[in-house]
Amino acid sequence: MTEYGRGQGSEPWHPQDPLYGDGGWEGQQAHVGRQSGYGGQPQQHYPQPHQPQYGAWSHEQQSGYDGQQYPYHEGQSQPAYDQQFVGQSQQHFHQGAWDGTGTHGPVPYAADPGDPHNQQPVAYGEQPDLYGTEDAYPPPVPPGRRRPEPEPQPEPGADEEEHAFFPGGGADGDAGEEEHELQSRRERRGKGRKPVKSRKGRTGCACMVVVLVFGGGLGGVGYFGYKFYQNRFGAAPDYAGSGNGQHVTVTINKGDGGWAIGQKLKDAGVVESAAAFVSALQANPKGKALQDGVYTMEKEMSAASAVELMLSPKSRSNLIIAEGRRNVEIYGLIDKRLEVPAGTTARVAKKEYKHLGLPSWALNHPNLKDPLEGFLYPSSYGVTKGQKPEAVLKNMVAQATAKYQELGLEKKAQTLGLDGPWQLLTVASLVQAEGTSHDDFRKMAEVVYNRLEPGNPQTAGRLEFDSTYNYVKNQSKLDLSITELRRYDNPYNTYFSKGLPPGPIDNPGEDALRGALNPTDDGWYYFISMDGKTSKFTRTLEEHNKLVEEWNASRKKN
Structure with missing residues (x-):
């Protein structure tokens, strides 16, 4: 073992040494400033001739551990462990004795008889000993017990870092491999930072x-x-006052809610916002009574004023179609509302009826007086000047078709012994024409169904309704001669022809339609209205004739 593996002194490092294996170099070091040899013994001086080449080693004097030689020439760097040792002390010191003054002297060493390898260290120039000063570094650790130095952590905020054992470096020839390696790590760690x-x-x-x-x-x-x-x-945006005097017409369709109405009024410039109208409509106790139709309004009205005006009859310009009205009457009302020549709407209906939206079951029936009869549904319609008759008729037909579909005419016709919804609609028109009150409609429907039976014992399949004759004659008379009625040859005249007329004779309302769909089953065959408001129903002709006599007697008194 060379001098690098043991402490200062001439004794070899061997297992019998009392400090072998313990913390000698780390735990048994003398205190700073105390100059002692190995194990606390006084240092020994070995004279050695001075080397003429300062800092250089000969080939024979360089040896590694375990007898391995590391030859190098002058100017080459020492092995890594020697360079580390040099770096730690920052001074070139010589391996050997101390001079007792705390400095390395140029005293030549004598051969150490206890050195088995007979290796002589090189004497360095006279240099101060830093082990006894404040800047002293700890003595080197034996190679076998050395541990790799931990990588220093960079201080926060520091751009460059220095290793504690390499404060300044030195010449290129003095930089060791480990220093290069540490420097490379620092560069890699700091790369890109x-x-x-x-x-x-x-x-x-x-x-x-x-x-x-x-x-x-x-x-x-x-x-x-x-x-x-x-x-x-x-608060919703709202105008103030009752309008600016500029009139506009607003059409409200059936089924429109408060928000839809308010939006139409806003679009027409009547109110400032739909929200304000909805609030005013909800605040008005009569708000729920607002109906569809055509309203004449003013622009820039407050929402409350608009609601009040729409609830007033003077603002409405709707066309009201009453229950039981015939088409010929309705055509005249449309002409007046549109301000077109009389007969205009009737000619359009006759010419364009197939293109106005009738359902398939309402087409191609023979002997009809008016193919649109029964499809101008009783309701309120917004009809104003400037509209086309076709548009008004389409709206009415659409509303009738929707109602008939809602009530299920097409599905329930066969259960009532009828050929289809067209016959059911015709029955409803008869019920509407002959009934005098809503309470009569179900009984009146039973009368129709009973008389339609071909083998019935009372009428032999004839309906004998005065209303069918009046429809053909476009009149509404009550005093009709039986002789006249039986002689008039027309498919609509139920006194002359058996069964139902070719088609509806008016436009029935919802109550009449429901009566035709749900007739009573009490055996009624006859009816008569004694006061023009209510009807009395009987099962036999004898009962019926008694009521006729009473009615005739009452007329004579008047």
């Missing part, structure tokens, strides 16, 4: 962006929150 100032600048910009985005988001949320609050809870 930007100065602290740049990171702070980048962080500041990022913070500013976050603040701007967050602030903008809060602003947007606040704005939309305000709009939501205004729409939900704030």
